[in-house]
Amino acid sequence: MRRSWFPYLLVAVVALASLAGLAIRPAEQARRGAADYVVVAAAPGLRWEDLDPQRTPALWQEASQGSVGWLSVRSAHDVTCPADGWLTLGAGNYAAWDTREVTGKCAAAEPRLDRPDDIGASVTDQRTVVRNNQERMPYGTTPGALAESVRCTYAIGPGAAIAAARPFGRVDKYAPELPADPRAALGDCVLSIVDLGTISGSGADRQAAVAAADATLARVLAARPERSLMLIAGLSDTDPTSRLHVAIAEGPGWENGWLTSAGTGRDGYLQLVDLAPTVLSALGRPSPEKLFAGYAATVSEGRPADPAAAMQGEHDADRRAIAQRGVAEIFFTVLAIVQLLLFALAVPVLIRARRHAGPAGPPLPPPRLVAAMEAALIAAGLAIPAALIADLVPWWTSEHPAWMFGAATGALMILGTLLIRLTPRYPRTLLPMAAVSATAVLVVAADLVTGARLQLNGVAGYSAVYGVRYSGVGSVGLGVFVAGLLLLAGCVAQQVTRQWRPLVMVIFGGLGVVVVGSPYLGADPVGAIAVTAGVCVAAAISTGGWLTFARFAWATLAGLAVTIGFAVFDLSRPTLEQGTLGRFLTALANGTAGPAMQRAAAASGQALLDSPLTLLALFGGLMLVFCQFSPWGGLYRLYGLHPAVRAGIAGTIIATLIAGVFGGTALGVSGTAAALVVPMAVLAALRVLLHAADRTPPPGETDGPGGPLMRKTDEESERIP
Structure with missing residues (x-):
């Protein structure tokens, strides 16, 4: 009786050992920084191949000093256009600006804005956008969830207005372009979102757009508040060809590492929906878990000091x-x-x-x-x-x-x-x-x-x-x-x-x-x-x-x-x-x-x-x-x-x-x-x-007296090499 039950006892032991093996945890090495202010500077379409130490010195400096990663810009659409990317940033969840599928080049992010005063703005189509995302999209997204999680948001540029708009459309503070002296604007709210412009096309036109974005970023960096976190992202595609884009976090606690999150589980990779939780985590604010689909970014060690060695050439994941x-x-x-x-x-x-019947077959x-x-x-x-x-x-x-x-x-x-x-x-x-x-x-x-x-x-x-x-x-x-x-x-x-x-x-x-x-x-x-x-x-x-x-x-x-x-x-x-x-x-x-x-x-x-x-x-x-x-x-x-x-x-x-x-x-x-x-x-x-x-007799096997040739059984064949 004991012998008959012993194998089953061992089966139970193996099953328990398997569950115990799942509890093994390696030492955690991830870290993240804190900040009093967060500045999100985004350029739809920006890719790592666009960066160069001579042509884009500001971007290269941030990539050298901060933590970097590949940004996956998935949204509620198969193709994430600029408006979808800005909206997903502000929602912390997969969102889409409209319900139309993209068949060609993406349209520019140009929301209709009302300016009832000289302080803020209002996105006219926000209520329709919210309704479409909650009723017609499979993610139950609430656009504006990021803005609702902070007291004040400053948006600079039309794309930034999409990300900073609250669910009812109000943008707390808005400027259509970066002021001549942006210090006051960037220090007015704990969260500032800056539209660096869209990077599209190829050749000289693309290089010119990247250079313009880099020049705007240089002005932002010169005017950023103390103890601030800079988040730089290429937050969307510009055509139906989906790509991986730039993600840089630079500030206290974000130096010289790989960006990652619990959503990716991979050093050097971040999702677009991770940016909103990262903002709130850096500011020490809780994330609305039922609304956000991403996870706050962390920093892992082991990144090469040179951005080119980390993100370009043979290491170009895109x-x-x-x-x-x-x-x-x-x-x-x-x-x-x-x-x-x-x-x-x-x-x-x-x-x-x-095998066929009879003494001989085909x-x-x-x-x-x-x-x-x-x-x-x-x-x-x-x-x-x-x-x-x-x-x-x-x-x-x-x-x-x-x-x-x-x-x-x-x-x-x-x-x-x-x-x-x-x-x-x-x-x-x-x-x-x-x-x-x-x-x-x-x-x-x-x-x-x-x-x-x-x-x-x-x-x-x-x-x-x-x-x-x-x-x-x-x-x-x-x-x-x-x-x-x-x-x-x-x-x-x-x-x-x-x-x-x-x-x-x-x-x-x-x-x-x-x-x-x-x-x-x-x-x-x-x-x-x-x-x-x-x-x-x-x-x-x-x-x-x-x-x-x-x-x-x-x-x-x-x-x-x-x-x-x-x-x-x-x-x-x-x-x-x-x-x-x-x-x-x-x-x-x-x-x-x-x-x-x-x-x-x-x-x-x-x-x-x-x-x-x-x-x-x-x-x-x-x-x-x-x-x-x-x-x-x-x-x-x-x-x-x-x-x-x-x-x-x-x-x-x-x-x-x-x-x-x-x-x-x-x-x-x-x-x-x-x-x-x-x-x-x-x-x-x-x-x-x-x-x-096979009708060949095994070794040593002969015909019986007057009988047919003995044939090997399947079991005997298995024992013969």
Whole structure:
């Protein structure tokens, strides 16, 4: 009795250890300064490539002395035009000036203003803007929330008036342009917002606009109050091409560091919605949590002293993000097409490999054809791990980034295939599956341990331009990691006796929950919950048989226990350190979760239609259906011989579907998982079919007297190298 319960006791211990692993916290090194005054000087369209020590001395001085970062200017629109950027700054939440989509060059930020006196102004359209954002946009934004949080705001320039207007349209103090002597204006209110002008176009016209903005900034710097914080931002795009922009904070406590926030979790990256909380935090005022979507900026150490070394040249994240968007679409589209062709070519090979009735059947596929098919399937399974490693090469600096990235990825796929092929135990049925899965797990885990640098703005990662994720594991990394983890667990579990297989699955799953869910590694609590669900199902059926009601009930209870423990842990952390699960539960408790759910549903719908990963998921699903329900497929035979592998595949399907639906990526996670799982499943099924069709007698086996030649069983074939 004790022996029968001991594995289950160890399963519970592993689950508890996984939750304990989530509580590990590295030493905090972030800091932020305080100020008596804050001056926000913004120039829509300003990018780091515009700065130069000779042409823009004031901007260069601020970048050299202060803390810097890349600013993601996401707003309520897909394209953030100047008016949207100014409004988002003043709202502290994703806002849009109007409901029209941008199809060409952005319009200038020129609000209609009334001047009832010589002190302030009134934005005529503010009430309409507020109503549109609260009723027609999915964010429940209240424009003017920043101005409502301070006693007095001074706006200089038309764009600044949009940011400084209160919800009913009043701008406390306003000047259409910077006064000749701005000292009195900048010291009149604790918050001053200055419009430095819009930076658009290219060539000499753009340089002239940047020089004019720099000259205005120099006058502001000369007149700024003592103990003031300067926030300089390129707070919007100027055309449909979304970019990363300038973010500089300079003042006491903001020297020589990287800007970051709890919203990005990445040194050197800031969101537009983080600027309003930063203003209030510097002034020592609380943020209206139900209204603001961002988090106050902090400063991290380790920035190079020279702004050029930190933000330009090979370190230009904006340039890399631009290249990433085009290359990623090409890569995943080509991968989907190649895998579709590969599956189509594999079908006749599988049909010929099936054992037929009678003493003799049709000839088996030629060994060379089988070897070529196996090599192609291994290479296909290694495609995404190879793409992750290829981001070590600075392909984005090439004149032809897609070709350079493709060459690097192809070389890594060939190298990985050769290494697996030369492994001494390569003939074993599950060896290729285990090797490819282990490679995927190690690549993603190593990347997360070292800061997820391969995924940030990487082809097989995520782009900071979209303003969705800046750190941790992305949907592509999550899919390939979960698939590799559960397939590897299935291969390892198959080597032990039945009663110990659930423990093996749970051990691998526990490690996966820590890697995916830890806020300092994967930082994806939704993904961690999905992994928990997949592991519970995989553990329940790893011993063989069907997923009975009793097994399903125990798996559900175990998954709920881990999920509740994860939620309690996330809610117990400080607000600024909570993950997406804690923030969602907090929003659910205070009644503000509706917009978040609406955004996730909209994102899933768009991803389902637009992403090439949907094709990978559909093609992979069709191939699995063929292999399982066709008499030539071989998956039934594979599952019968290796039930733990079936458990790994089933767990992968469940985990990736949950992660995609609740993470807002639809079939994105499933598509990347399918790119690894399906080629490996086809390869293993092909090997099982070939073993079953082999009529060669085992060593030492002869014909019986007058009897037919003895044939190897599937189990015997598995024992013969």
